[in-house]
Amino acid sequence: MGCRKRAAKHELLRVTAVEGLCVPDPRASLPGRGAYLHPDPACLDLAVRRRAFPRALRLQGTLDTAGLREHVAATAERAPAS
Structure with a gap:
């Protein structure tokens, strides 16, 4: 979503909105619409x-x-350096 690069779904972090907050959903189990993002600060x-x-x-x-x-x-x- 941020860098617009394509990646496999398991490499991305699902993000949902809960009461005005962007909430990470690593297990993809929260209800509602989600958006996917690389787990990278940039x-x-x-x-x-x-x-x-x-x-989104x-x-x-x-x-x-x-x-x-x-x-x-x-x-x-926690991620190993590439």
């Missing part, structure tokens, strides 16, 4: 800058991405 920054979350999730206004940002940062720290 990709998240691009998505936020482009205002892609409200558009078909919501009005802005969404809080603080929790999502923490999850992506923690995932990036």
Whole structure:
């Protein structure tokens, strides 16, 4: 969603909106519309800058991405360097 590069579904992080918050959904089990994002801080920054979350999730206004940002940062720290 942020960098617009294609990847296999298992390599991406599903994101949903819950009460005005962008919530990571790694197990893809939360109800509702979801959007997929690389679990990379740079990709998240691009998505936020482009205002892609409200558009992809078909919501009005802005969404809080603080929790999502923490999850992506923690995932990036655990990932092995390529």
